[in-house]
Structure formats: structure tokens, C-alpha cells
Amino acid sequence: MSSSHPLAIHGGPKAKTTPYHRPNRYGALERKYVLEALDDRGLMMTNGGMVRRFEAAAAEAFGCRHVILTTSGTTAIQTALVALGVCEGDEVVTTAIADAGTFMSILALHAVPVFADLHPDTFGPDPDSVEQRITSKTRAIIDVHMAGIVGDMDRFPGISAQHGIPLLEDGSQCHGGKWKDRCVGTMGRAGAFSMNESKHMSTGDGGFITTDDDVVARLARLYIDKTYSRGETRRGDEVLLFAAINARPNCLTGAVALAQLERLEDNLAARDRIVRRYYAELGDLPHLRLPKILPGARCAWWPLPARYTGDHPTRDEIVAAMQAEGLEVNSALSPTPGNLHQSVIRDRRFFADRDAVPHFLRDVQYDEWSCPKADEIARQVVRLPVDFRFTDADVDETIAGVKKVWMHYLGK
Numbered sequence: 001m002s003s004s005h006p007l008a009i010h011g012g013p014k015a016k017t018t019p020y021h022r023p024n025r026y027g028a029l030e031r032k033y034v035l036e037a038l039d040d041r042g043l044m045m046t047n048g049g050m051v052r053r054f055e056a057a058a059a060e061a062f063g064c065r066h067v068i069l070t071t072s073g074t075t076a077i078q079t080a081l082v083a084l085g086v087c088e089g090d091e092v093v094t095t096a097i098a099d100a101g102t103f104m105s106i107l108a109l110h111a112v113p114v115f116a117d118l119h120p121d122t123f124g125p126d127p128d129s130v131e132q133r134i135t136s137k138t139r140a141i142i143d144v145h146m147a148g149i150v151g152d153m154d155r156f157p158g159i160s161a162q163h164g165i166p167l168l169e170d171g172s173q174c175h176g177g178k179w180k181d182r183c184v185g186t187m188g189r190a191g192a193f194s195m196n197e198s199k200h201m202s203t204g205d206g207g208f209i210t211t212d213d214d215v216v217a218r219l220a221r222l223y224i225d226k227t228y229s230r231g232e233t234r235r236g237d238e239v240l241l242f243a244a245i246n247a248r249p250n251c252l253t254g255a256v257a258l259a260q261l262e263r264l265e266d267n268l269a270a271r272d273r274i275v276r277r278y279y280a281e282l283g284d285l286p287h288l289r290l291p292k293i294l295p296g297a298r299c300a301w302w303p304l305p306a307r308y309t310g311d312h313p314t315r316d317e318i319v320a321a322m323q324a325e326g327l328e329v330n331s332a333l334s335p336t337p338g339n340l341h342q343s344v345i346r347d348r349r350f351f352a353d354r355d356a357v358p359h360f361l362r363d364v365q366y367d368e369w370s371c372p373k374a375d376e377i378a379r380q381v382v383r384l385p386v387d388f389r390f391t392d393a394d395v396d397e398t399i400a401g402v403k404k405v406w407m408h409y410l411g412k
């Protein structure tokens with residue numbers, strides 16, 4: 001096992017010699033809309049027009065009746081669950097590995113997250129496992145479109161319809177993804193998206209809900225605004241309808257969101273060009289499995305999760321070698337290796353400053369090892385970098401670096 005070029009981890013020259021190209025992602029368009037927002041009647045969403053402008057443009061772009069901007073992906077999911085009727089003690093089936101926001105939003109409602117195992121091709125929840133987790137207490141299903149990969153979206157709406165349980169699509173990592181020409185976020189009763197800075201569209205922090213359902217939209221708007229009716233009732237006569245929060249975005253967020261929406265198609269095309277090259281030039285490497293793309297899916301690529309299925313070297317050794325080459329490769333699908341392994345779930349550690357298990361979790365038991373495919377995937381993931389700002393040289397060097405490491409260890 002040798003190569004004409006020694007690995008950087010053994011003291012050889014790095015494959016990636018320059019930093020990845022990441023100029024400021026905000027520019028003239030964001031500035032234009034932000035200035036318009038500042039010159040408008042106010043920055044609060046109830047005064048200025050920029051939040052509503054984004055919502056109207058996004059509803060048009062996503063092909064749904066309503067878009068509701070919020071302060072984060074987590075508040076978008078929490079709000080959507082409330083609007084779908086999730087109450088204390090209800091079960092919500094979701095995925096074993098995703099950003100913590102997906103299940104923290106369930107816990108915030110004193111509802112019970114139930115974790116489905118992962119599908120090895122999509123890295124999202126396996127529809128078969130989701131079905132197995134459904135009980136008489138299940139009140140919602142959250143499908144998470146991980147890493148921009150769009151799986152079989154005939155399955156999830158089918159399960160939802162068959163069991164009469166609303167489907168919420170978490171499209172945070174899949175802005176603009178499609179299944180047979182329908183946008184992610186419009187195939188369930190509602191969709192929820194994050195716009196934090198790692199996302200295709202970013203407002204620094206932010207999120208939004210998509211829905212065709214007028215009742216869901218109305219409840220969501222009430223929930224993010226303490227149930228105020230805003231103009232429909234005289235001041236002093238307000239009637240508060242139910243317990244709610246403040247997750248109102250302001251018009252600066254709306255302005256940046258509008259600009260980012262206008263950039264989305266170019267952004268997706270740039271990501272697609274990079275990922276096509278990875279498939280064409282790395283798709284045959286031994287023990288490297290790239291996600292299977294179904295006909296009918298338009299993926300909205302994020303960093304590309306592949307699976308390394310070899311034993312020698314280990315996944316961690318091969319990732320360390322690629323990192324030493326200067327590649328932005330890592331071994332994590334999400335910030336944690338799995339929700340079930342976190343104390344907040346495993347030990348039902350709910351409160352910040354005391355050990356007591358809250359009432360709604362008293363009868364719930366979590367088996368840390370109940371999602372074996374998720375654990376296997378967590379051991380195998382190798383994430384390749386994808387960013388709409390990368391130059392051809394960034395992609396050339398990344399591919400060359402991966403090939404160099406593979407040639408050294410695996411002879412191809």
C-alpha cells in the first residue's frame with residue numbers, strides 16, 4: 001500500500017493548498033432590501049412590509065398557500081406542531097439523528113419524541129421504522145430531509161393518510177428540494193425550515209413554515225405572536241386564545257430572507273454541479289457508498305454524506321488522513337451521533353438545574369440501542385464538502401485529495 005505522493009498525514013504535501021473559497025454570502029441584493037426595510041414604516045413585522053413580502057414570494061416559489069416566517073427552525077417546528085394539534089403527552093415520531101432542534105421542539109411542548117431508525121440511502125427516517133413506531137398516542141410524524149436528499153415521498157404522505165396522522169416535513173437541510181415537481185415542505189400538512197447560516201437560504205438565524213391549510217396557518221400565526229389578533233380587535237379588548245410564545249421575526253430578517261430566496265435557484269445549481277462531479281469522479285471508489293438518488297427526486301445538496309464501509313483503515317483514520325490533506329471532510333451527519341445517546345433523552349434529563357423527570361415523561365422509557373441502523377451510519381459517515389461558493393479548483397483539489405487517500409490505503 002504505497003503511493004508516489006506520500007500522504008500529508010505522513011509528512012507529504014497537502015492535496016488542498018489553498019483555503020476553500022467562501023466570500024461573504026450577503027451582497028447588494030440583501031443591502032437593497034435591508035435599506036428598504038429601514039426606510040419602511042418600522043421593523044416590527046406588524047409595522048413594516050418586508051416579512052409579508054418574503055412570505056408572499058416564498059409561497060409562490062414553493063407552491064403553497066401560506067408561508068409564515070419565524071425566528072428559527074426550532075421555533076418553526078414547535079409552532080407547526082402546535083398548529084397541527086400536538087398536546088402534552090402526545091407522541092411525535094421523528095428521526096434518530098438530526099439537529100437537536102427537531103426533537104427539542106417536541107419536548108418544548110411537553111410532547112414525547114419517538115425515534116425511528118434511519119434509512120441507509122436517505123439518512124432520514126426509514127418509513128418502515130416510522131410505521132412500526134406509530135401507536136394510539138401518535139399525533140404527528142416529522143420526516144426530516146437530511147443533507148438535501150429527497151427520498152421516496154410517495155411513502156410518507158401515504159403513511160400519514162393511512163393512519164390519519166399529520167405529516168410535518170422538516171426541510172431545514174433541503175430548501176428547494178423536490179419530489180416529482182412538488183417542493184419539499186408541501187407534501188405533508190405542513191413544512192418547517194431553518195434559515196440559520198449553514199442553510200441554503202440564510203438570515204443568520206431564522207425559519208419558516210409552509211402549509212396549504214388555512215387553519216394550520218392561522219394557529220401558527222397566533223402561536224408566534226402570543227395569540228394577539230393584530231388589528232382585528234380594539235386595544236383593551238384582546239382575548240388571548242391559548243398559551244403561546246413570541247417567535248416573531250422582524251423586517252430585517254424578512255429583507256435578507258427575500259434576497260436569499262431570489263438567490264436560491266443559482267445556489268442549488270452550483271451545489272448540484274459539485275455533487276455531480278463527486279458522483280462521476282468518486283462514485284467507483286471501493287467502500288465508499290454515495291447516497292442513492294431516486295428518479296423523481298431533485299435533491300437540494302448540502303455537505304454530501306457518504307458511507308465508508310471498510311474496516312482497514314478505520315473510518316476515523318481515513319477521515320483524519322483527508323483532513324490532513326486540507327480537505328473539509330468530517331465524520332458527523334449531525335452535531336451529535338444520535339438523539340438516543342443524549343442525556344436529555346436517554347436519562348430524560350429535562351430541567352437545567354434538577355434531576356426530576358417531568359410528569360409527561362414519567363412512563364416513557366428510551367432504549368439507547370433501539371436504532372441500530374442509525375448507529376451503524378454514525379460509525380460510517382464521511383461527509384464531503386459542498387458549498388455554492390466553491391471554485392472549480394476547490395472541487396478539483398477535494399477530489400484529488402480523496403483519491404490520493406484512497407489510492408494509499410485501498411489501492412484505488
Ligand SMILES: Cc1ncc(COP(=O)(O)O)c(C=O)c1O
Nearest residue numbers: 072073074099101102172194196
Ligand atoms: C434538520 C434540522 N432541523 C432543525 C434545525 C433547527 O434549526 P435552528 O438552528 O434554526 O433552530 C436544524 C438546524 O441545523 C436542522 O438542520
